Amino acid sequence: xxSSVAANPLxxxxxxxxxxxxxxxxxxxxxxxxxxxxxxxLSAVQLLQRIPSETREQRAKIEVxxxxxxxxxxxxxxxxxxxxxxxxxxxxIYTGDFDQWAMDLIDTASGLANFAPDVVVVHLxxxxxxxxxxxxxxxxxxxxxxxxxxxxxxxxxxxxxxLPEPLRECTGGSSQTDCWYNETREAxxxxxxxxxxxxxxxxxxxxxxxxxxxxxxxxxxxxxxxxPLHPKACIALxxxxxxxxxxxxxxxxxxxxxDCDNTLWGGIVGEDGSxxxxxxxxxxxxxxxxxxxLLKEAAANGFLLVALxxxxxxxxxxxxxxxxxxxxxxxxxxxxxINWGPKSQNLLAAANELNLALDxxxxxxxxxxxxxxxxxxxxxxxxxxxxxDPDEYATAITRLxxxxxxxxxxxxxxxxxxYRQEQARQTAREAVISPEEFLRDLQLEVLATxxxxxxxxxxxxxxxxxxxxxxxxxxxxxxxxxxxxxxxxVYAYCYRVSDRFGDAGITGVCVALPKSDRVFELDTLLLxxxxxxxxxxxxxxxxxxxxxxxxxxxxxxxxxxxTPKNGLVADLLPxxxxxxxxxxxxxxxxxxxxxxxxxxxxxxxIVEDPLTD
Amino acid sequence: xxxxxxxxxxxxxxxxxxxxxxxxxxxxxxxxENWDSFHHLNLILALEERFDVRFSSEEIAGMEKVDxxxxxxxxxxxxxxx
Numbered sequence: 001x002x003s004s005v006a007a008n009p010l011x012x013x014x015x016x017x018x019x020x021x022x023x024x025x026x027x028x029x030x031x032x033x034x035x036x037x038x039x040x041x042l043s044a045v046q047l048l049q050r051i052p053s054e055t056r057e058q059r060a061k062i063e064v065x066x067x068x069x070x071x072x073x074x075x076x077x078x079x080x081x082x083x084x085x086x087x088x089x090x091x092x093i094y095t096g097d098f099d100q101w102a103m104d105l106i107d108t109a110s111g112l113a114n115f116a117p118d119v120v121v122v123h124l125x126x127x128x129x130x131x132x133x134x135x136x137x138x139x140x141x142x143x144x145x146x147x148x149x150x151x152x153x154x155x156x157x158x159x160x161x162x163l164p165e166p167l168r169e170c171t172g173g174s175s176q177t178d179c180w181y182n183e184t185r186e187a188x189x190x191x192x193x194x195x196x197x198x199x200x201x202x203x204x205x206x207x208x209x210x211x212x213x214x215x216x217x218x219x220x221x222x223x224x225x226x227x228p229l230h231p232k233a234c235i236a237l238x239x240x241x242x243x244x245x246x247x248x249x250x251x252x253x254x255x256x257x258x259d260c261d262n263t264l265w266g267g268i269v270g271e272d273g274s275x276x277x278x279x280x281x282x283x284x285x286x287x288x289x290x291x292x293x294l295l296k297e298a299a300a301n302g303f304l305l306v307a308l309x310x311x312x313x314x315x316x317x318x319x320x321x322x323x324x325x326x327x328x329x330x331x332x333x334x335x336x337x338i339n340w341g342p343k344s345q346n347l348l349a350a351a352n353e354l355n356l357a358l359d360x361x362x363x364x365x366x367x368x369x370x371x372x373x374x375x376x377x378x379x380x381x382x383x384x385x386x387x388x389d390p391d392e393y394a395t396a397i398t399r400l401x402x403x404x405x406x407x408x409x410x411x412x413x414x415x416x417x418x419y420r421q422e423q424a425r426q427t428a429r430e431a432v433i434s435p436e437e438f439l440r441d442l443q444l445e446v447l448a449t450x451x452x453x454x455x456x457x458x459x460x461x462x463x464x465x466x467x468x469x470x471x472x473x474x475x476x477x478x479x480x481x482x483x484x485x486x487x488x489x490v491y492a493y494c495y496r497v498s499d500r501f502g503d504a505g506i507t508g509v510c511v512a513l514p515k516s517d518r519v520f521e522l523d524t525l526l527l528x529x530x531x532x533x534x535x536x537x538x539x540x541x542x543x544x545x546x547x548x549x550x551x552x553x554x555x556x557x558x559x560x561x562x563t564p565k566n567g568l569v570a571d572l573l574p575x576x577x578x579x580x581x582x583x584x585x586x587x588x589x590x591x592x593x594x595x596x597x598x599x600x601x602x603x604x605x606i607v608e609d610p611l612t613d
Numbered sequence: 614x615x616x617x618x619x620x621x622x623x624x625x626x627x628x629x630x631x632x633x634x635x636x637x638x639x640x641x642x643x644x645x646e647n648w649d650s651f652h653h654l655n656l657i658l659a660l661e662e663r664f665d666v667r668f669s670s671e672e673i674a675g676m677e678k679v680d681x682x683x684x685x686x687x688x689x690x691x692x693x694x695x
Contacts, residue, residue, distance in 0.1 A: 037662065038658050038659050038661075038662040039624075039627055039659055039662060039663070042627065042628060042655055042658075042659060043627065046630055075651065219670070220667070220668065220669055220670040220673060221654075221670075223670035224654065224657075224670045224673045224674065225650070225654050227654075231654075231658050
């Protein structure tokens, strides 16, 4: 994942496994994506065998007994499962003998009965039912249902059935083959439901197989060793199975904290207004609505939703009130954390209010900056890497496999609760690094450029559109801005903001006008909402102070002109050392007269555009 | 595609977890401590990935000596020199 780690983490783990198995184990778990290559997977499995049980047990939250049964060879699936469960579950695994799954389920003295599993997985492969595709005889559904029923009579363990794989792709075939496949799958799904009720979970391998292009079908492995899919597909399936098993025994995620602007809808409510947001199922904004639908389903399945947005709360509420296209309603949310504070602080507060550990939170946010801030402050929070394209939001979240909570009965849910309570509750702990430390590491750079021909369009656009971080909301024309730009007595600058997450482009404008020889007026100070919360405004004011200091004025006047949207900056000027000189109605006028003392600017590096000198 | 004995040897060493393992033409499963059917399959899998080939199940079953393996790789266009 991180490029700073040694080129081959598994080789590193191999070196250290003898003296520090804990560190080696961590390397294995954190590089789970490498398992998709055969050689890395085999190395990881070999290494896993050298990790002491105590180490694995300590790393996991609970121990779960998993039985793997089926009409096919399960070894690759089992190994992948052991690896992929690692961060949550220390598994004890029972693997049934080849094709003995029905006897195992029925016989009260079977290996399975003695093992007393917490979860059972039954992989029923098409190849196993059809003598490798050569015989499309009807599958004995009655016996399958009886086997499940017999097991259900004496065990409460949920049974995850991996449904038969498409057969035509494995061995060739005609519409008859497809017909056999469709009917068999449906019959098995129904039989499992009838016999096991709410404890029946069916896992369709097809989504996993589709992600592997055509390589998943590999008859040579069936014919050589009764492996139903290419071993790489078995490995991928084992990883997915791990998420399903987690979800039925120790659900990792309980709370979904979701950003609003450009995550739940297209656009920024504070800028575009609730009516200007893009929310149509018929155009490119459908991706946002698909994410909403996914979250709506999650909420119905018992996940708690928290809205986590840097906004004025009333603006966000207005979207829920005014936009009937919204699939999510306010009632779907357990908490609203909508303010201008750091998201890590809001998540911490939410964890305390809900009395849930931070590692049960999933964060969904389109901004790499916000994800980075939370990751740095609260490393336990699970953070979804959201792709830049909203079309792919919902599929990316689905692929995490964290929201696949099967519908369980109350009893089963209570059982899950018990698991949770057995664990000492890890209460939300203090942030590992503070927001200040995060800002210090941000490598924030503010490039100050005089307003001029090459940036006038962008500056005019910001002046015309910025609503939230806008001290005066004066909508000057492009011509007026252009005239100021060419007047050497006017301070008219724009700012390009970048940090280690990327370059936000020109996102700030400040204009100070000479009112007389001795007095300047802060006419405009605005920031695009893309860079709010990073102390950019301090860098801007410091830049302006330096500019003024050279000109030795007596004072700089400033005022805050309130609008329905700019409450965020109501108290901005006093923070820079301005004193209040008049307060008439809701207009507040301020003055600054000390230009020798720098404005506090702890985090941003101010760079003067070299073009100007 | 050209390959060397060392290329194949690397795969054997990884699969059988034996850093000094040296392969020779007449080598069979009897010469390697944990060359059982499961490791045989891992070997096939790793060789397929390393050389980007697909063996048939007949080839998988017929691979008794390292020499056989070299010959089969040759049939898939991977010329291995000793």
